[in-house]
Amino acid sequence: MMRTLGVCLLCVWLAGCAVNPATGRNDFVMMSERQELDMGARYNQEILKQYPRYDDAKLQSYIQRVGERVARNSHRSQLKYVFTLVDSPDVNAFALPGGYIYIHRGLLAYLNSEAELAAVLGHEVGHVTARHSVRQQSQSTAWGLLGQAAAIGTGIGAVGDLTNVMGNAFVRGYGRDMELEADGLGAQYLARSGYDPQAMIEVVKVLKNQETFARDEAAKRGEAPAVGGYHGLFDTHPDNDRRLQQVLGPARALAGSNQEVGRDTFLQMLDGLVFGDSAANGIRRGQQFYHGELDFTLSYPQGWQLVNRPDVLIGHAPDEQAFIAMTLEPADKRLTPAEFLRQRVGGQRLLAGEELRVGSLQGYTAVLPGQSARRVAVLYRGANAFLFVAAVKGRASLETEDARFLGVIRSFRALTAKERKLAEPVRLKLVRIKAGQSMAALARQGPAGEGGEARLRLLNNLYPSGEPRAGDWVKTLR
Known part of the structure; x- marks a missing residue:
């Protein structure tokens, strides 16, 4: 029995050994390069549905140019790399198998040189060249196969469950070793491309300052800091980045005497970049949400936070135990709002239904019963149907928050002329510092x-207390 399981393990292992193009090691993979490229191309289409490209051809071209410069000096320079700036305020970047690499404009805004941009892109290229996502998927698949073999060989299904848990551990994230490997590879690609590999450390500082800022701001509000952020560069590094310094050693040895930083050129490219929410997704301002293109605003209870995504707007209580989500669908004018809502809930029974009159708009709201009852509603406006779903978590009943949910729904209205300005996004504006000019003075103008x-x-x-020098270009918000 155990011999049979061992043969299964050996077969899986032998079928999946391949030389890693970046490290020269034998790695366990169960996917050919052709399959890797096909998978990346397929997933790229799905990613672009969730994260549209940022609408700036000049900036997109610049990012592609910097990325290609780094990728040409990588271990898989033969791949056709595609670098995309996505229209998202998140501080993030990621890579798909086969050379599809994305950087969010939210992260781009906090970088301060072309070398730092190259460091982020180089790190993601390192994930591609080392085939990290392929290795993860192969390990996860193998654990699944071995779990099935163990269950068959022993007759104990729990063994299969155990190996599935172990497989899931591989796919939760790249992990410290893979992130450090990507850092080391990215730094080498930086040096070979003529950039200063020290930029990798500078990006670490940028992201650690993000964490400190988030912690400080949460403390001011009496809240716990949010968990998350950019997966790599860095959240997995130990204190003092000792191991990061070690992996950067080979890159520093490769660096020539002329190491490009490109601060001013990079900053000029950022002038006018949207910061925070975009007009296409709507703008959050305190407890209010404004959408200029769709011409509406919503109000949320004091202290509630808003999560704004291309496909959904979510408001939630400070303790995250109550939330209301709004999505947009084409209205079916052949159906009344009540009929439309019943169709959307799949014919499930609705309770306490009532017509909604919000200004001149028609709608319908009801309660969807169950162990966790939900408030549902729809508002017709022109060709659009605005759908709301609200619920509470835990053992609390819907009634504890239902008045607030209905208050959000009934706050829906058209923008006033003054509010249209509030529906416009904030943008980065470059300013050259004059003698004696401080960050405090600049902040008062924003x-x-x-x-x-x-x-x-x-x-x-410059966080938390730095000041620029006279003549420096700095980013302001306008």
């Missing part, structure tokens, strides 16, 4: 509610 002076320092890698 929009309220964007983090003020602390946010400006963070954007310019």
Whole structure:
């Protein structure tokens, strides 16, 4: 019995050994390069549905040019790399198998040189060249196969469950070793491309300042800091980045005497970049949400936070135990709002239904019963149907928050002329520092509610108390 299981293990292993093109080691993979490329191309189409490209051809071309410069000096330079700036305020970047690499404009805004941009792109190229996603998937698949073999060989299904748990551990994230490997590879590609590999450390500082800022701001509000952020560069590194310094050693040995940083050129490319929410997704301002293109606003209870995604707007209570989500669908004018809502819930029974009159708009709302009852509603406006789903978590009943849910739904209305300005996004504006000019003075000239002076320092890698020098270009918010 155990011999049979061992043969299964050996067969899986022998079928999946391949030389890693970046490290020269034998790695366990169960996918050919052709399959890897096909998978990347397929997933790329799905990613672009969730994260549209940022609408700036000049900036997109610049990022592609910097990325290609780094990729040409990688271990898999023969791949056709595609670098995309996605229209998202998140501080993130990621890579798909086969050379599809994405950087969010939210991360781009906090970088301060072309070398730092190259460091982020180089790190993601390192994931591609080392085939990290392929190795993860292969390990996860293998654990699944071995779990099935163990269950068959022993007759104990629990063994299969155990190996599935072990497989899931591989796919939760790249893990410290893979992230460090990508850092080391990316730094080598930087040096070979003529960039200063020290930029990798500078990006670490940028992201650690992000964590400190988030912690400080949460403390001011009496809240726990949010968990998350950019997966790599860095959240997995130990204290003092000792291992990071070690993996950067070979890159520093490769670096020539002329190591490009490209600060001013990079900053000029960022002038006018949308910061925070975009007009296409709508703008969050405190407890209010404004959407200029769709011409509406919503109000949320004091203290509630908003999560704004291309496909859904979510408001949630500070303790995250109550939430209301809004999505947009084409209205079917052949159906009344009540009929439309019943169709959307799949014919499930609705309770306490009532017509909604929000200004001149027609709608319908009801309660979807169950162990966790939900408030559902729809509002017709023109060709659009605005759908709302609200619920509470845990053992609390819907009634504890239902008045707030209905208040959000009934706050829906068209924008006033004054509010149209509030539906426009904040943008980065470059300013050259004059003698005696401080970050505090610059912050007073910017929009309220964007983090003020602390946010400006963070954007310019001066957090928490640095000051620019006369003649420096700095990013401001307008």
